[in-house]
Amino acid sequence: MLETELLQKKFKDQLAVDGINFYMEKGESIGLLGPNGAGKSTTISMISSLIKPTTGDIRLNGKSVVKNPQLIREVLGVVPQEIALYEELSAYENLKFFGRIYKLRGKELEKKIHSVLNLVGLQERQKDLVKNYSGGMQRRINIAVALLHEPEILIMDEPTVGIDPQSRSYILDMVRQLNEERGMTVLYTSHYMEEVEKLCDRIYIMDHGKIIASGTKEELKSVLSNEETILVDMNPISKELMQTLEEDDEIIQVNEIDKGMKLIVPKGSNKLTSIFHQTEAFGVQVTNVNVQVPTLEDVFLHLTGRTLRD
Numbered sequence: 001m002l003e004t005e006l007l008q009k010k011f012k013d014q015l016a017v018d019g020i021n022f023y024m025e026k027g028e029s030i031g032l033l034g035p036n037g038a039g040k041s042t043t044i045s046m047i048s049s050l051i052k053p054t055t056g057d058i059r060l061n062g063k064s065v066v067k068n069p070q071l072i073r074e075v076l077g078v079v080p081q082e083i084a085l086y087e088e089l090s091a092y093e094n095l096k097f098f099g100r101i102y103k104l105r106g107k108e109l110e111k112k113i114h115s116v117l118n119l120v121g122l123q124e125r126q127k128d129l130v131k132n133y134s135g136g137m138q139r140r141i142n143i144a145v146a147l148l149h150e151p152e153i154l155i156m157d158e159p160t161v162g163i164d165p166q167s168r169s170y171i172l173d174m175v176r177q178l179n180e181e182r183g184m185t186v187l188y189t190s191h192y193m194e195e196v197e198k199l200c201d202r203i204y205i206m207d208h209g210k211i212i213a214s215g216t217k218e219e220l221k222s223v224l225s226n227e228e229t230i231l232v233d234m235n236p237i238s239k240e241l242m243q244t245l246e247e248d249d250e251i252i253q254v255n256e257i258d259k260g261m262k263l264i265v266p267k268g269s270n271k272l273t274s275i276f277h278q279t280e281a282f283g284v285q286v287t288n289v290n291v292q293v294p295t296l297e298d299v300f301l302h303l304t305g306r307t308l309r310d
């Protein structure tokens with residue numbers, strides 16, 4: 001349905017998006033995952049025809065969107081990262097305003113406003129001024145605006161950043177419902193692995209402007225199917241200890257995390273004893289140890305050397 005071909009965007013010397021290829025089939029829910037600055041928003045802006053690619057193409061059902069941006073505008077609903085609403089107007093008035101931009105009028109507009117308010121669960125608060133809404137509620141109205149013209153494709157740019165858990169879970173359920181029950185095609189960007197894991201059929205991992213891996217959750221996890229993850233909480237956190245462990249050929253990767261370190265080692269390699277010896281030698285106290293099957297987050301860490309929220 002939608003595909004990009006060698007899509008690239010340069011801002012002066014900065015290569016924000018570096019020749020990416022991806023596709024979305026009708027009805028799919030696709031996750032675009034990457035840390036801050038990976039190029040997700042720039043990609044979305046190009047797909048939405050808000051900015052022009054430096055090179056490459058975007059095709060909707062085989063036709064170039066770069067040459068004919070109107071094609072995509074008709075079928076696309078975009079929820080930007082920033083709240084784009086008039087604070088001094090009520091939610092209803094905002095929806096009426098944006099509905100008119102979509103050329104909706106009269107009874108049809110009223111029906112659609114009613115329907116999207118229902119969908120985002122803010123029917124009862126529709127007369128309140130947007131400035132009196134919580135951040136999460138504003139975000140929900142932002143989503144309602146994007147859905148007014150019943151788009152075939154919904155693109156959401158980190159829609160749950162910085163909002164309350166209740167709105168977050170509401171938004172996640174809503175996206176799933178739109179995708180599963182109404183067959184809407186969804187492109188969901190996030191740096192929350194668990195959201196993308198929950199919502200998306202396929203995932204593209206982006207870093208430094210490039211797609212560095214893609215596939216279903218299972219396919220991506222198979223990158224580390226012969227490895228296991230060891231989480232070590234320690235006190236104090238010792239960089240010297242981690243450096244020494246990194247030199248061990250049998251340890252694939254060592255990264256600092258919240259309370260200690262995360263190691264990726266071959267399955268069944270029995271590294272715990274030598275890890276304990278090293279921690280003792282460095283005068284570090286181990287407060288907790290956990291051996292786990294690698295998660296998608298670990299795959300990301302393995303591919304990029306960074307955590308998603310670095």
Ligand SMILES: Nc1ncnc2c1ncn2[C@@H]1O[C@H](COP(=O)(O)OP(=O)(O)OP(=O)(O)O)[C@@H](O)[C@H]1O
Binds near residue numbers: 038
């Ligand atoms: N208008 C611009 N001018 C110059 N550089 C830009 C512009 N927009 C983005 N960039 C740069 O391009 C790179 C990719 O940014 P982008 O916003 O697409 O990343 P992102 O993955 O969406 O990150 P975030 O989660 O922080 O939004 C960054 O290094 C950013 O500084």
